Amino acid sequence: MxxxxxxxxxxxxxxxxxxxxxxxxxxxxxxxxxxxxxxxxxxxxxxxxxxxxxxxxxxxxxxxxxxxxxxxxxxxxxxxxxxxxxxxxxxxxxxxxxxxxxxxxxxxxxxxxxxxxxxxxxxxxxxxxxxxxxxxxxxxxxxxxxxxxxxxxxxxxxxxxxxxxxxxxxxxxxxxxxxxxxxxxxxxxxxxxxxxxxxxxxxxxxxxxxxxxxxxxxxxxxxxxxxxxxxxxxxxxxxxxxxxxxxxxxxxxxxxxxxxxxxxxxxxxxxxxxxxxxxxxxxxxxxSNTCKRLVHVFFSQRETTKIPGITDLGLIPSNVRKVAVVGGGLMGSGIATAMILNHYPVILKEVDKKFLIAGIDRIKANLQSLVRKGKMTKEKYEKTLSLVTGVLDYEIFKEVDLQVFADLERHCPSHCILATNTSTIDLTLIGQKTNCQNRIVGAHFFSPAHIMPLLEIVCSKLTSPQVVIDLLDVGKKIKKTTIVVGNCTGFAVNRMFFPYTQTALLLVDRGMDVYKIDHACKEFGMPVGPFRLADLVGLGVALATGMQYLENFPDRVYKSMLVSLMIEDKRTGEASQKGFYKYDGKRKAIPDPDVMKYVEMSRSMTGATPDPELVKLDDEGIAEMVFFPVINEACRVLDEGIAVKASDLDIASIFGMGFPPYRGGIMHWADSVGAAHIHGKLSEWEVKYGQFFRPCSYLSERAIGGVPLSAPTEQAKARL
Missing domain, CATH: 3.90.226.10 (2-enoyl-CoA Hydratase; Chain A, domain 1)
Known part of the structure; x- marks a missing residue:
């Protein structure tokens, strides 16, 4: 200053x-x-x-x-x-x-x-x-x-x-x-x-x-x-x-x-x-509060590059020169696009020629979108696209430095980083049959990967600090904001936000309108509500990740039948032109009255009865019910050391999930609301609606002690 x-x-x-x-x-x-x-x-x-x-x-x-x-x-x-x-x-x-x-x-x-x-x-x-x-x-x-x-x-x-x-x-x-x-x-x-x-x-x-x-x-x-x-x-x-x-x-x-x-x-x-x-x-x-919160976001973003026990070891990034991506689907093609836009040669591997052509076409479409918007010349388009090499076997993989992981240890050189883009699966399970768990790391991009600004780097207890340093360097070069987190189901971002959709499903089973919930979340400042988000990622993906949470956190997962019923009837989200909304060949989401019949079936199967008090909630009340469980899970993420700094979760919530930055991020906003208020509401809802809302010990202790939720734990203080 x-x-x-x-x-x-x-x-x-x-x-x-x-x-x-x-x-x-x-x-x-x-x-x-x-x-x-x-x-x-x-x-x-x-x-x-x-x-x-x-x-x-x-x-x-x-x-x-x-x-x-x-x-x-x-x-x-x-x-x-x-x-x-x-x-x-x-x-x-x-x-x-x-x-x-x-x-x-x-x-x-x-x-x-x-x-x-x-x-x-x-x-x-x-x-x-x-x-x-x-x-x-x-x-x-x-x-x-x-x-x-x-x-x-x-x-x-x-x-x-x-x-x-x-x-x-x-x-x-x-x-x-x-x-x-x-x-x-x-x-x-x-x-x-x-x-x-x-x-x-x-x-x-x-x-x-x-x-x-x-x-x-x-x-x-x-x-x-x-x-x-x-x-x-x-x-x-x-x-x-x-x-x-x-x-x-x-x-x-x-x-x-x-x-x-x-x-x-x-x-x-x-x-x-x-x-x-x-x-x-x-x-x-x-x-003003808005300025205070946005300044907090600015400095928190800078702090994400400081990782105790990793960036303070004096390690120098290795020179990653070539990247391999296995699978050219929506995420794989997006990751490949992000890489070639920043001058990394990419090998794209697919199982057959049909899938390979489809993957290359997705990359072309991503680049052509930039040309249409005037952000890329046709000459630059051709030069950028030339950085992609499509293959159907692993012969060329011996040349790569960074590999989006698919158990290819024997096909890659000993220095190659094996990175997985999984959004929920524990890294230990992924690498348990390899001899190189020190090279296995999570590189969790957010869809669309070439546009979304966050890269979540996930470390197991065996991941080498050098690998993290190298991936931080790649993240910087492809212009991503990176956070480094520990290993668990869902990691940091998806884990703390899985209650976002879970709570919404509970509210619907209890009588609330799907579109009223989405509207309230947008009024709060989210780019989309939980049901529009489910359509975007695909209801099949939402169901599969939900099963991961059910298996690992059975005491705090709400078991709604709504998504399963819709999938059975081939309503799988935007890709199929119908999910919680209908699309009619366009991206514009149109509320669909037909969704109500699935809602009624779900209510019947779960035995849930509409609650008149919930139905009367205003936008602010709905936002609290949707986001307080997210805060509760974020507290667990901090308590378990999955994230060391609350400010990292603020950045993760903004850059990964679209949480409004003018609220300062999920934990900063939580402190402005107050631990006591959040704890009181969750406790009240637990009595009415079950253990899904039960406050965790971290939240309870801080509510009683008057300690900000974002204040570092003793364990975190020792690391910092």
Whole structure:
């Protein structure tokens, strides 16, 4: 929070180059801002300085505001916020009002607060690899250093709203930077004035600054520009449309709407009024629960790479160069796609030519989808597809370094990692007939594997730390967020979420409507409810995994007949065009009244009677009944040491199951609700509906002792 600096060098041409130096990402800290302000003031005083250039060290302009500052403010260090805003406002005011021109020279990333500083400059020059973004909404705040006011004046209201608000929906997927503006687009928008090579960046920026100084180029002050702004009537229509879209994309969130109000204030009442409202809104939002939770998610994601007893051993990743995938079905083809998209050659093995062609076709379809969306050129498509080699035997497997496991020990070299994508089966059972259990590891991808951001790495007691290090490296290279967990049925993610569907089935047998439950879960913030999710994964898969849990956790599995009855009637989910919903050849899920007859049969067979109290539950009450058993199982996962850190389960719930990140993840949300409340409700439901809801000892002890559920156990403290 208090490190970093800027360095100023004045050349013979009279241009002062001010460089942000705060590796690795040149984030904006209080020290950086103070140093920046000091250098600007010096440059303005000195007679030998005609103009200035602002740039970043090490091939990156700035990664934005150091989020440790937000954490400090949230911990009641309120003096920090006053110093921060005074310093940054002073710096941007100096830049905007300076009598000497300042040009931003942008290489690499220019994000958030760093990007906002460039908007106060009189011009911006970038390299071809520059990426510009305002991701503040992902952290529960809005651009707070003038971005809401300067950006619309530079590129127009419509494009500015796209840049600022697009992340209102993106952070629901936790995929930051996926909509960063590239250099060429920024140039077309007028956001940067020229795009040059890295070698030419500083010399071009220096010349540009001198040209402005000597009136050969226009002197643009962003806050004074109005030529790009739409008319008042057009602006009103655009802003109202943006509000409608924001409410549709993120109905539980207020800060996107606050951001639109701030932008509107600047258009209606002028830029200074807009800046004032921006500052007030930013300061208030920093202390909001949404911001606290999203900042927690940000730091928790970083912590997933720190695994006690593995990443602290000084091991260096081996160079995995080739991957084999056994089976080209939905998951196998998705994993292969994820690998080739990140330049790994893949051998795809199938049992016969028909299945092999089908697997290759799935990979082609995955890549063609990227081409249609403009994310991949046809040339890149051909080059990427060429990395896949289809085979029907194991002869070529002697060359691979990573193998998605199918008991192929004798076909692979001794250094090959044997990784299984099973989502539930205990690794010990998978490897019990091999002599290389130290090389067996779980590499659990989530469907669709080339899109979903989580990779769950599962270690048995025999898995080598080196194997985990190697798989962590592969996960990083294929752009996955990884969590490392222990071995058990369902591992961490699927195990803690198996009650999600189980509870929903219990509620239906007790009289609740299938679609009311799904609606309540979506209102809570989930991308889909439990029944739509069952259709997506397939009811056959749901039943098979349910049997695994029944075998291993018989005391806490609800035995509904509903899924079995539907499968018997060939209602197997989206793939068959009918499950809990009907699809009519499209992905749109349509409620199906015919489902009710299966519900009635299930109720009859299980002897369950409708409960009028349950039927009257509102969305909040339904969400509690669905998610409190998930929290209960997550507590067991922590208690057993399957996961060491509660924050890992937060990340797993968000990236693997779509739990709303603005709630902070499953355990963070649980702490906000309170262990005592969760324990009380589960105990009440146990009396009414059976032992399925019985609180575990971990939850009971913490509810009684007033200890947060996310606080580490003594065992975890020893490991950490």
């Amino acid at each position: 208090g490190k970093g600096r800027t360095v100023m060098e004045v050349g013979d041409d009279g241009v002062a180059v001010v460089t942000i130096v705060n590796p690795p990402a040149n984030v904006i800290t209080l020290d950086v801002v103070r140093s920046l302000k000091g250098n600007f003031e010096e440059a303005l005083r000195r007679n030998d300085v005609k103009a200035a250039v602002l740039t970043g060290n090490g091939g990156i302009f700035s990664g934005g505001l150091d989020l440790s500052i937000l954490r400090a403010i949230q911990k009641k260090e309120l003096e920090t916020i006053k110093v921060l805003f005074t310093s940054i406002c002073d710096a941007t005011d100096i830049i905007e009002a300076a009598e000497k021109p300042l040009v931003a020279a942008i290489d690499g990333l220019a994000l958030g607060g760093g990007f906002e500083i460039t908007l106060a400059c009189q011009a911006r020059i970038s390299t071809t690899r520059a990426r510009l973004s305002l991701p503040e909404l992902q952290h529960g705040v809005i651009p707070g250093f003038g971005g809401t006011q300067r950006l619309p004046r530079l590129i127009g209201l419509t494009k500015a709203l796209e840049m600022i608000l697009v992340d209102a929906s993106l952070f629901l997927l936790c995929h930051p930077l996926s909509k960063a503006i590239k250099a060429e687009e920024a140039h077309q928008l007028g956001l940067v004035d020229a795009v040059v090579s890295t070698e030419e960046l500083l010399s071009t920026a220096r010349c540009w600054a001198l040209d402005i100084c000597e009136s050969r180029r226009p002197w643009d002050r962003a806050l004074s520009k109005t030529d790009r702004l739409e008319s008042a009537e057009e602006a009103r229509e655009i802003l109202n449309l943006a509000r409608t879209q924001a409410q549709k994309q993120a109905p539980n969130l207020k800060h996107p709407l606050i951001c639109i109000d701030v932008i509107e204030e600047g258009i209606v009442s002028g830029p200074q009024a807009g800046l004032q409202k921006e500052t007030i809104a930013f300061q208030e939002l920093i202390l």
